[in-house]
Amino acid sequence: MTGKKSTRATREDVARQAGTSVAVVSYVVNGGPRPVAEATRDRVLAAIDSVGYSPNGIAKALASGVSGAYGLIVPDISNPFFAALAHELEEAVAAEGKVLLLGDSAESKEREETLLKLFLQRQIDGILFIGVDSKPDVRAALRAGVQLVILDRVDNDAGVSSVAVDNIAGSYAATNHLIGHGYTRIGIISGPGNLYTARDRNLGWETAMAQAQLEVDPRWRLEENFSRHGGREAGRRLFSLPQLPEAVFASNEQQAVGLLAAAAEFGVRVPEDLAIMTFDGTDDSEYATPAISTVVQPLNEIARVAVNLLARPPGHEVVQHECDFTLRLRPSCGPHAGQPVPDHN
Amino acid sequence: MTGKKSTRATREDVARQAGTSVAVVSYVVNGGPRPVAEATRDRVLAAIDSVGYSPNGIAKALASGVSGAYGLIVPDISNPFFAALAHELEEAVAAEGKVLLLGDSAESKEREETLLKLFLQRQIDGILFIGVDSKPDVRAALRAGVQLVILDRVDNDAGVSSVAVDNIAGSYAATNHLIGHGYTRIGIISGPGNLYTARDRNLGWETAMAQAQLEVDPRWRLEENFSRHGGREAGRRLFSLPQLPEAVFASNEQQAVGLLAAAAEFGVRVPEDLAIMTFDGTDDSEYATPAISTVVQPLNEIARVAVNLLARPPGHEVVQHECDFTLRLRPSCGPHAGQPVPDHN
DNA sequence: CTGTTAGCGCATTCAA
DNA sequence: TTGAATGCGCTAACAG
Numbered sequence: 001m002t003g004k005k006s007t008r009a010t011r012e013d014v015a016r017q018a019g020t021s022v023a024v025v026s027y028v029v030n031g032g033p034r035p036v037a038e039a040t041r042d043r044v045l046a047a048i049d050s051v052g053y054s055p056n057g058i059a060k061a062l063a064s065g066v067s068g069a070y071g072l073i074v075p076d077i078s079n080p081f082f083a084a085l086a087h088e089l090e091e092a093v094a095a096e097g098k099v100l101l102l103g104d105s106a107e108s109k110e111r112e113e114t115l116l117k118l119f120l121q122r123q124i125d126g127i128l129f130i131g132v133d134s135k136p137d138v139r140a141a142l143r144a145g146v147q148l149v150i151l152d153r154v155d156n157d158a159g160v161s162s163v164a165v166d167n168i169a170g171s172y173a174a175t176n177h178l179i180g181h182g183y184t185r186i187g188i189i190s191g192p193g194n195l196y197t198a199r200d201r202n203l204g205w206e207t208a209m210a211q212a213q214l215e216v217d218p219r220w221r222l223e224e225n226f227s228r229h230g231g232r233e234a235g236r237r238l239f240s241l242p243q244l245p246e247a248v249f250a251s252n253e254q255q256a257v258g259l260l261a262a263a264a265e266f267g268v269r270v271p272e273d274l275a276i277m278t279f280d281g282t283d284d285s286e287y288a289t290p291a292i293s294t295v296v297q298p299l300n301e302i303a304r305v306a307v308n309l310l311a312r313p314p315g316h317e318v319v320q321h322e323c324d325f326t327l328r329l330r331p332s333c334g335p336h337a338g339q340p341v342p343d344h345n
Numbered sequence: 346m347t348g349k350k351s352t353r354a355t356r357e358d359v360a361r362q363a364g365t366s367v368a369v370v371s372y373v374v375n376g377g378p379r380p381v382a383e384a385t386r387d388r389v390l391a392a393i394d395s396v397g398y399s400p401n402g403i404a405k406a407l408a409s410g411v412s413g414a415y416g417l418i419v420p421d422i423s424n425p426f427f428a429a430l431a432h433e434l435e436e437a438v439a440a441e442g443k444v445l446l447l448g449d450s451a452e453s454k455e456r457e458e459t460l461l462k463l464f465l466q467r468q469i470d471g472i473l474f475i476g477v478d479s480k481p482d483v484r485a486a487l488r489a490g491v492q493l494v495i496l497d498r499v500d501n502d503a504g505v506s507s508v509a510v511d512n513i514a515g516s517y518a519a520t521n522h523l524i525g526h527g528y529t530r531i532g533i534i535s536g537p538g539n540l541y542t543a544r545d546r547n548l549g550w551e552t553a554m555a556q557a558q559l560e561v562d563p564r565w566r567l568e569e570n571f572s573r574h575g576g577r578e579a580g581r582r583l584f585s586l587p588q589l590p591e592a593v594f595a596s597n598e599q600q601a602v603g604l605l606a607a608a609a610e611f612g613v614r615v616p617e618d619l620a621i622m623t624f625d626g627t628d629d630s631e632y633a634t635p636a637i638s639t640v641v642q643p644l645n646e647i648a649r650v651a652v653n654l655l656a657r658p659p660g661h662e663v664v665q666h667e668c669d670f671t672l673r674l675r676p677s678c679g680p681h682a683g684q685p686v687p688d689h690n
Numbered sequence: 691c692t693g694t695t696a697g698c699g700c701a702t703t704c705a706a
Numbered sequence: 707t708t709g710a711a712t713g714c715g716c717t718a719a720c721a722g
Binding site: 021022023027037062063064065 | 707708709710713714715716
């Protein structure tokens, strides 16, 4: 065609221009590992500027063994909770001077493994992992000696580090808050039974209910996916029952939003006819109608801790970090006297 | 420590094990560029399996010049619209056999440029770009000879390919639909004036209003950020006015969600006291209370077209693709006879 | 059909 | 303080 192969300037061009060796260029670019004379450095810098040199990250990765990138695998980035978490993670990763590779497994176990392998092939320096279920196969990463941290949906037996909120205590606190309102007929929409997250939140609710010696109508225990669709379906079933509970704990925020949509469909008023609390605490619950009371996950802390764990030199011990939550009270669970609520227990 | 440097198996290990040369290993791994005898291939495959070989993507990228990755830059991945788009893009990119690198510019012009450079350094094969404003500086990419496609917020003067929905026609159709309801007092929440997207949607609304010879109270023209917060602020101002419009076109979905929250605050009923239409059409509008009528952007098409443009060999002509939209009618704009509505014009 | 070998751009050790 | 040289793992000519 028109010209020669559009090839970028390399160290060699800089060296030639500056009248030095390529090694010296490296030294000034990386500020080490050896010192460079003031005058030489200036010449090199001028040359870099003149030829428009920018180091090739790929070559650097190959030679040094570190790629400068972390990988993030999520089941579905269009899920607001994962998106919010990804946003925080990106920030934490950037603060580490690295970039973040995004992999969306589309809720597919198979795609999840493919992504993991793909990342590993790219010499990723560490992997942030949110699995589609609680039995992720992360052996490939361990085998390759790559750090991996599991987020949110945690398998405590996997032998890898993890960061998650205290799901049991959170749902326990949420349920207790409903009980404190004086509600006695309290239902739950729980998540898929194969997720520890869902089981833990279920357990918290059960514990609070048992402790308060409250009976539970089994028809008020719905199980659905952690999605708006799931929440709406649960709501439709619930609202077709002859008798409604006074309150419902929706195990995740997306379900709560769906439940709200179903309530509107059926003319069920929230919180007058049904009080609602939920779990997660992204902006979704703030902007819902009515705004939803929720256990808030500290996304920022989760992200920071996770990235810190990833940045540790390999061979470190496995740590399973559990974050504290906060309770955010809004109109959906009924009128408040404005009293503060303890974080948990 | 315990063992030797945890170094992965390479082609050489495979070759040794199989008793062949490294080239042959390449040939069977890549299915070319030269044929390999059946028997040899089998030996190689067995050897690969035996030593647990997995090709090093970094080395491959360096040697071949293609990295197998596309980069995506978005202003904020926690924005549901961008998240939904990213989800579709990831899918389209994966279908191309590539991975997607995510960069979140956090609405910062500076970070946006940093990300672009970072991607370029990593020999990204192409960049999907959603800028924080309509004057993105993408010269670095052009200079490096890397394909780049601008999405959503398009600058028609940039000389780069782009994909976007027809914003003018979309808002024109939405406004006309409101007019068809018989509303004559119609307001607008428009987006930041520095975004073409916002200006175009504004223009579509203006055109429809002018064409219907409808007067506009300037106090019913609000300008706010494309966020829920912005929408809520606009709503609060609007609902403090002595007289409300009958309908409002919220320029993006996030604003509409915020507007709904403000309406609930002020006891303004939707659609009885105020009809609402909006633009974007992610799940957010479906699950809002009430569900929101909206111009729907064909995210799937946008993603496919964008990735196709990216996959073209370099040196191609600049194309600015404009996608069709659809209108999705829901309760928020008032009762319908159920008549279908033409796509546009 | 298969083996050999020269790069890809950079980090880094070893000399000078 | 600087230069030369080796290697990272792989691709793709170029020879057999």
